[in-house]
Amino acid sequence: MLASSTKYLIIGAGIHGLSTAYHLALELKNRGLGSGKDILVIDKSGIAAGASGIACGVVRNNYFQPAMRELMSHSVDVWESDPKAYSYHAVGYMQISPEVMQANIATIYEQQKAIGYPSEFIEGAADSMKYMRGLFDDWQAKGITSVLHEKKGGFSNNKKAMQGLAAKAESE
Numbered sequence: 001m002l003a004s005s006t007k008y009l010i011i012g013a014g015i016h017g018l019s020t021a022y023h024l025a026l027e028l029k030n031r032g033l034g035s036g037k038d039i040l041v042i043d044k045s046g047i048a049a050g051a052s053g054i055a056c057g058v059v060r061n062n063y064f065q066p067a068m069r070e071l072m073s074h075s076v077d078v079w080e081s082d083p084k085a086y087s088y089h090a091v092g093y094m095q096i097s098p099e100v101m102q103a104n105i106a107t108i109y110e111q112q113k114a115i116g117y118p119s120e121f122i123e124g125a126a127d128s129m130k131y132m133r134g135l136f137d138d139w140q141a142k143g144i145t146s147v148l149h150e151k152k153g154g155f156s157n158n159k160k161a162m163q164g165l166a167a168k169a170e171s172e
């Protein structure tokens, strides 16, 4: 039942709702304006019932919109801040592409370089094959003309990550 005194009601216990609850609780405390007791999170089903529970769990800085670059870099830092709670595996991320994508991926690489986000960009079919074979000696994929290797990022186990985030929110 909803408490009539609830000051902040957050609808949806996905990554956005839980993160909002966690950070709002921290901010209220820091500013002396209240605490997590003022916040209630509700969900029509449960924690991670929506997209957050079925996402592939890929953590990367690879979306095409330039405006995303710094935001994604910040987000990767959040995943890295508590790998255990977020069930995060920092294995890096690779964008292995055919020629039709090469020019676009090159712009992502340039933007990453500009903000100091660590990555390597290999161009050309022969060099791409050599790079991939250096990592996997049985690599065989054909038609690859570029490899963007992000040294940060990786993947997380989505439901475990949401449980971890929910626990952080609840602890506040």
Ligand SMILES: Cc1cc2nc3c(=O)[nH]c(=O)nc-3n(C[C@H](O)[C@H](O)[C@H](O)COP(=O)(O)OP(=O)(O)OC[C@H]3O[C@@H](n4cnc5c(N)ncnc54)[C@H](O)[C@@H]3O)c2cc1C
Binding pocket: 011, 012, 013, 014, 015, 016, 017, 042, 043, 044, 045, 046, 047, 048, 049, 050, 051, 052, 053, 054, 055, 056, 057, 058, 059
């Ligand atoms: C198949 C798939 C793969 C993806 N893969 C990735 C990936 O690899 N990496 C990545 O970064 N992003 C990925 N995404 C995107 C990512 O999952 C979403 O951007 C993110 O989970 C959205 O979080 P959210 O909290 O906004 O929404 P949700 O996780 O959907 O949370 C919304 C919550 O609100 C609840 N709700 C809805 N309506 C109501 C209501 N009326 N009353 C009460 N509760 C309600 C739902 O039950 C749900 O729990 C993927 C998305 C999908 C669908």
